[in-house]
Amino acid sequence: MGLFEHVGKFSKFLVLVVSKPEKGKTFFSHIIKEIHKLGINSIGIVVIISLFMGAVIALQTAYNMQNPLLPDYLVGYTTRESMLLEFSSTIVGLILAGKVGSNIASEIGSMRVTEQIDALEIMGVNSANFLVLPKIIAAVFINPFLYILSVFVGILGGLFAGYLTGTVAVSDFIYGVQFGFIPYYISYSLIKTCVFAFIITAIPSYYGYFVKGGALEVGKASTKAVVNSSILILLSNLILTQILLK
Amino acid sequence: MITLKNVNKSFASLKVLNDISVNFEAGKTNLIIGQSGSGKTVLLKSIIGLHEIDSGKIFYSDRDFTAMNLKSRKNIRQEMGMVFQGGALFDSMSVEENVLFPLDMFSKMSDTEKMDRVNFCLNRVNIKNSNHLYPTEISGGMQKRVAIARAIALNPKYLFCDEPNSGLDPVTAIVIDNLIQEITKEFNMTTIINTHDMNSVMEIGEKILFISKGFKAWEGTKEEIFDTDNQALNDFVFASDLYQKIKKVNR
Numbered sequence: 001m002g003l004f005e006h007v008g009k010f011s012k013f014l015v016l017v018v019s020k021p022e023k024g025k026t027f028f029s030h031i032i033k034e035i036h037k038l039g040i041n042s043i044g045i046v047v048i049i050s051l052f053m054g055a056v057i058a059l060q061t062a063y064n065m066q067n068p069l070l071p072d073y074l075v076g077y078t079t080r081e082s083m084l085l086e087f088s089s090t091i092v093g094l095i096l097a098g099k100v101g102s103n104i105a106s107e108i109g110s111m112r113v114t115e116q117i118d119a120l121e122i123m124g125v126n127s128a129n130f131l132v133l134p135k136i137i138a139a140v141f142i143n144p145f146l147y148i149l150s151v152f153v154g155i156l157g158g159l160f161a162g163y164l165t166g167t168v169a170v171s172d173f174i175y176g177v178q179f180g181f182i183p184y185y186i187s188y189s190l191i192k193t194c195v196f197a198f199i200i201t202a203i204p205s206y207y208g209y210f211v212k213g214g215a216l217e218v219g220k221a222s223t224k225a226v227v228n229s230s231i232l233i234l235l236s237n238l239i240l241t242q243i244l245l246k
Numbered sequence: 247m248i249t250l251k252n253v254n255k256s257f258a259s260l261k262v263l264n265d266i267s268v269n270f271e272a273g274k275t276n277l278i279i280g281q282s283g284s285g286k287t288v289l290l291k292s293i294i295g296l297h298e299i300d301s302g303k304i305f306y307s308d309r310d311f312t313a314m315n316l317k318s319r320k321n322i323r324q325e326m327g328m329v330f331q332g333g334a335l336f337d338s339m340s341v342e343e344n345v346l347f348p349l350d351m352f353s354k355m356s357d358t359e360k361m362d363r364v365n366f367c368l369n370r371v372n373i374k375n376s377n378h379l380y381p382t383e384i385s386g387g388m389q390k391r392v393a394i395a396r397a398i399a400l401n402p403k404y405l406f407c408d409e410p411n412s413g414l415d416p417v418t419a420i421v422i423d424n425l426i427q428e429i430t431k432e433f434n435m436t437t438i439i440n441t442h443d444m445n446s447v448m449e450i451g452e453k454i455l456f457i458s459k460g461f462k463a464w465e466g467t468k469e470e471i472f473d474t475d476n477q478a479l480n481d482f483v484f485a486s487d488l489y490q491k492i493k494k495v496n497r
Contacts, residue, residue: 022351115334118296122406123348124323 010206016128017136017202030134031141038100038135038201039142043149049095050088050150054157057082062167075168076176079158080151081185088150089189090237093196096143097229101204104135105225108208109218117209132205136198143197144190188244195240196233203229247272248293248404248436253302255285255292262288264460266302272403272436275427275450279442280457281482287408289457290440294326294406295319306404324352327397327435329407329426333389335381341368341392342377348399367395371425387418391425398429405430405437411446423449444483447471448492456482 001009021027061078108131111117120127155177162168204225211221248270255263262285270276280286291297293304295311304311306322314322335344345367349360368377371391381389390410397405407426411419427450430437441447447454451468458478466474471483 026350110337114332114337115330116336119328119330119334119336121296122294122323122326122328123351124320125351 009210010202013128013206013209014202016126017132017205019126019129021129021133022125027134030130031138034134034138035142038104038139039146042096042099042146045095045099046092046146046150047153049092050083050153051157053087053091054079054083054154054159055161057087057154058158058161058173059165059167062162062165072168072172073176073179075162076155076158076173077179078176079173080155080177080181083151083154083158084185084189088147088154089192089196090233092146092150093143093193093200093233094230096146096196097200097233098226100139100200101226101229102222103204104201105204105208105211105222106218108132108205109211109221112209112211113214113218128209132202132209135201135205139197139201140194143193143200147189147193188240191244192237192240195236199229199232199236203232247305247307248438249303249305250293251303251305253289253292253304254300255288255297256300262460263292263299266457266462268455268462268465270436270438270455271453273431273434274437274452275430276436276438276453276455277447277451278438278440278455278457279447279451279482280463281442284457285460286440286442286457290406290408290438293438294328295323324348324400325403327400327402327405329390329393329397329405329410331409331412333381333386333393335389335392335396337381340378340380341373341384344381344392345396345399348396352400363399364395367399368392370398370429371395387414387422390414390418390422394422394425394429398433401433403435405435407437407439407441409441409443410439411441411443416445419443419445420449426450427452447483458482 058075058079061075065074108117111131117127117131120130159170159173159177162173163170204222207221207225207228208218211217250266250268250270253263253266254261266289278286278289288297292299299312302312306325309322311319311322335341336347339347342364345364346360349355349363353360353363355363364377368374371394373388373391373395376384376388381392384392394410405426410426411422414422423446426437426439429435439446439450448468451471454464454466454468454471455462456464456476456479464474464476464479471479474480
């Protein structure tokens with residue numbers, strides 16, 4: 001299937017997804033479940049990745065700026081800017097595309113091949129809306145919190161790494177973290193995070209929903225979902241950065 | 247009653263259903279039989295609207311299903327129950343939640359009434375003390391019975407079963423067949439069962455439609471099947487020595 005066919009099919013799929021839910025109460029309870037499944041269950045991996053990313057950024061900055069003309073607080077400044085602008089949104093987005101994306105594609109794909117989606121349709125339930133919209137809403141809601149958590153943990157990771165290796169004093173690092181702060185960068189990254197959250201949930205849902213065959217095809221759909229979500233995250237990152245930071 | 251008039255269905259250049267016309271009667275177990283690849287699953291899925299037919303008409307008690315818009319189809323679907331080949335129970339829900347699901351989505355009952363209905367349906371299919379188990383924790387036969395309970399939760403007028411006893415041992419298969427027949431009589435449903443299991447045909451075949459290579463090849467009852475001269479049907483039904491002996495005894 002060509003790119004344009006995919007775009008057309010995805011657009012029609014989104015029309016089905018973004019329609020009025022059957023029952024508000026059931027829909028709301030699904031959103032809560034998805035927030036737990038997609039967001040709360042991802043806290044562990046986000047914390048681990050952010051902690052190490054922050055630590056490595058701090059150490060690399062410190063070791064590459066051993067110049068008397070460059071102040072020590074630049075380590076804190078660079079760690080904050082890196083986490084805030086790129087790592088906590090894009091890198092965490094890519095990691096979640098792997099973790100959450102493969103989970104969604106295989107879950108919906110398995111439902112398709114075991115006729116559970118047909119069972120929903122027979123009952124008169126809009127299966128695309130019922131299965132996918134709660135995931136999209138849940139991710140768009142919870143991922144900004146994961147982003148904020150990631151920024152804090154990353155900065156803490158940098159602080160600990162600088163302190164434990166003795167490369168930067170705590171006071172210098174904290175000064176650097178507070179230096180030249182531009183609040184708009186948070187808005188910029190939150191917008192990116194929400195767009196990535198949509199990509200991470202909608203693309204794998206699409207691949208899972210239209211899977212045909214058996215377990216092998218579900219696996220292939222899952223792989224395609226992760227690869228294409230990652231590419232779209234990188235592409236949209238470029239476009240959004242050009243639009244929002246010019 | 248469900249009526250099909252000149253139903254045709256193709257996939258690309260492959261014609262799967264050719265000019266099928268038949269009446270499926272209320273209060274009876276109507277069986278669609280045929281070899282693998284004969285088109286019976288496509289026919290069943292076309293009747294319930296999972297496949298769009300190319301031409302022809304499908305009537306649900308004089309209501310033209312093929313002419314209905316999405317909203318009308320959605321309404322009529324709440325009068326349908328379906329038992330899928332693999333059960334198609336929702337993995338993430340317990341037995342109780344599976345049966346509760348259609349009630350939650352489409353009924354205006356109170357929570358107590360819904361739970362009463364769930365327990366009634368589960369009791370009706372002889373599922374006891376398993377309300378909180380998940381589909382993976384119960385046997386294939388129990389999964390089929392839970393699927394039947396879920397299918398009848400909204401008290402449907404039409405029940406569709408796609409090979410309901412495939413993968414089951416002969417004893418459990420007969421239990422499932424008899425259960426479907428009892429429920430059909432009890433609630434006066436129009437039941438259509440897709441099968442190639444000859445035990446089912448002989449057990450509950452009150453009306454049988456035989457499909458061969460996408461064509462309607464024969465129509466009748468399980469009693470009439472012994473006297474037919476239709477070669478394709480004879481080859482299919484009496485393929486085994488056992489059934490040939492049964493045919494001789496019956497004649």
